[in-house]
Amino acid sequence: MSTGTASNRPRYAPLAPDPRARAHLLVTDHQDIAEAAFAPGIGLADFPERWDVVAHALVLPEPFGGPGVQHFRSASHLLALLRHRLAAETMGLRLYVTGSEPFVWDAARVAIEAGMGREEMRLFATGKPVRRVSCVHCRTINPGVTTTLVTCAGCGVVLTVRDHFSRVHNAWMGVQCDAEVPGEVPAIEDLSA
Amino acid sequence: MTNARTLHLKVARADGIAPTLRRVHLVAADGARLPPAAPGAHITLTLPAPAGGRPLHNSYTLVSADPEAGYEVIVRLSERSRGGSRHVHESLAPGDGIEATAPHNLFALHSQAKKHLLIGGGIGVTPMIAFVTHLREQGASFELHQIAAPAEVGVFEALLAPRAGERIHIHAGRDAFGLTALLAAQPLGTHVYACGPAGLMDGVEAAAAALGWPETHVHREDFGAAGGEPFVLRLAASGIEIAVAGDQTMLEAIEAAGVDTPSLCRGGACGVCMLPVSEGTPEHRDHYLSEAERGAGCLVMPCVSRSRSATLVLDI
Numbered sequence: 001m002s003t004g005t006a007s008n009r010p011r012y013a014p015l016a017p018d019p020r021a022r023a024h025l026l027v028t029d030h031q032d033i034a035e036a037a038f039a040p041g042i043g044l045a046d047f048p049e050r051w052d053v054v055a056h057a058l059v060l061p062e063p064f065g066g067p068g069v070q071h072f073r074s075a076s077h078l079l080a081l082l083r084h085r086l087a088a089e090t091m092g093l094r095l096y097v098t099g100s101e102p103f104v105w106d107a108a109r110v111a112i113e114a115g116m117g118r119e120e121m122r123l124f125a126t127g128k129p130v131r132r133v134s135c136v137h138c139r140t141i142n143p144g145v146t147t148t149l150v151t152c153a154g155c156g157v158v159l160t161v162r163d164h165f166s167r168v169h170n171a172w173m174g175v176q177c178d179a180e181v182p183g184e185v186p187a188i189e190d191l192s193a
Numbered sequence: 194m195t196n197a198r199t200l201h202l203k204v205a206r207a208d209g210i211a212p213t214l215r216r217v218h219l220v221a222a223d224g225a226r227l228p229p230a231a232p233g234a235h236i237t238l239t240l241p242a243p244a245g246g247r248p249l250h251n252s253y254t255l256v257s258a259d260p261e262a263g264y265e266v267i268v269r270l271s272e273r274s275r276g277g278s279r280h281v282h283e284s285l286a287p288g289d290g291i292e293a294t295a296p297h298n299l300f301a302l303h304s305q306a307k308k309h310l311l312i313g314g315g316i317g318v319t320p321m322i323a324f325v326t327h328l329r330e331q332g333a334s335f336e337l338h339q340i341a342a343p344a345e346v347g348v349f350e351a352l353l354a355p356r357a358g359e360r361i362h363i364h365a366g367r368d369a370f371g372l373t374a375l376l377a378a379q380p381l382g383t384h385v386y387a388c389g390p391a392g393l394m395d396g397v398e399a400a401a402a403a404l405g406w407p408e409t410h411v412h413r414e415d416f417g418a419a420g421g422e423p424f425v426l427r428l429a430a431s432g433i434e435i436a437v438a439g440d441q442t443m444l445e446a447i448e449a450a451g452v453d454t455p456s457l458c459r460g461g462a463c464g465v466c467m468l469p470v471s472e473g474t475p476e477h478r479d480h481y482l483s484e485a486e487r488g489a490g491c492l493v494m495p496c497v498s499r500s501r502s503a504t505l506v507l508d509i
Contacts, residue, residue: 092377093381114381115307119408120381
């Protein structure tokens with residue numbers, strides 16, 4: 001049921017700099033970016049300005065520092081300064097985002113709110129599929145879900161995680177698993193496989 | 194050509210605002226409500242040709258459009274008028290009836306834009322007036338740069354005066370205006386809209402592309418550059434041969450020959466008039482066909498495009 005045919009699972013293309021852009025900024029919530037995040041022949045060196053997350057970074061990042069690598073202590077810290085940076089940016093920038101799926105779409109949201117369109121950003125989610133699940137009954141967001149059944153932290157019902165992703169809410173849809181026939185609980189499956 | 198979409202209008206007022214500019218206010222002939230139109234929309238007027246030829250179809254942007262109050266257009270007297278703009282300037286009088294298409298919009302404002310950068314050249318001011326009125330009402334962020342011939346700066350100042358403000362700039366000639374610096378200073382989420390001579394609009398497109406603007410943020414409206422070398426058009430299926438004069442479009446020549454063919458914007462933007470080419474080399478002037486389609490040479494937009502070869506054969 002969770003992997004029905006009506007999936008709108010996001011598809012990601014490996015990253016490569018857009019040759020038409022004036023400037024490029026690559027952001028990630030990791031420290032080390034997997035090679036799989038880049039298109040063939042493309043690597044870190046093709047993105048001279050990079051922001052990453054290093055938990056114990058000791059130097060304050062400089063969001064207007066230009067080319068170079070800036071380390072942020074958390075993804076939230078990075079996203080807050082990304083909002084600040086984009087508010088002062090001019091047209092011609094491309095934003096490249098790689099990392100966990102929730103981070104990728106959080107960054108996309110920041111970019112959209114700053115006025116960027118989908119053609120001005122490139123997204124690539126990596127790592128183990130970990131889903132942020134929104135309960136349609138109580139609106140609670142359940143982070144870190146790796147199975148098709150999860151107990152909602154808000155209302156306590158057992159949700160089945162449908163293969164439906166909301167780009168606006170940055171969350172997968174969770175619906176009470178026995179809503180149709182009470183007591184009929186589907187088999188649990190591993191989403192991270 | 195009359196169909197269900199034809200509007201029967203009459204001239205309510207017409208006044209000269211400059212030696213070459215005439216503002217015409219049109220209302221429904223029967224006093225009914227007119228279809229609404231968003232800023233950027235145009236109507237195509239049916240105008241009598243001189244010496245009783247086939248009528249001309251000229252498209253004009255609506256400067257204002259209100260279902261009750263009517264439509265307003267501003268018509269520039271073309272130096273190379275084929276009779277249309279001359280008729281509007283010299284013959285059209287209050288009370289006259291005139292046929293028009295319902296409004297179509299191929300130059301709409303982008304609803305998601307954070308800021309609208311408007312660049313008008315000469316008579317390309319017409320959609321800009323509609324845009325400024327609308328954006329003011331919406332409280333949206335915008336900036337207008339209007340380029341005028343040095344002798345006409347006063348005319349444009351007067352035209353834009355009711356909407357004047359620090360966000361409206363009138364420049365005397367294109368050289369008085371730093372296009373690249375202007376585009377380079379725009380915040381994320383800006384959309385640019387250009388209307389005016391092809392050279393100005395090409396310049397905006399090229400400068401924006403060089404600065405990394407995505408194409409989706411660059412909008413232009415053409416009036417359709419008519420004119421060029423005369424050539425011969427052969428319609429393969431019907432066996433008709435048509436001479437296309439230098440001051441006539443291919444579409445007008447086809448219509449003048451009595452062949453009905455669909456058309457809408459008559460400015461190379463909408464794609465409705467597209468026709469198949471079987472021989473000859475088209476000179477593409479539209480903004481509809483992709484580079485690949487142009488390269489294949491099998492399609493042509495007769496409203497604006499012409500022929501590089503002496504004869505062009507269409508498969509109709």
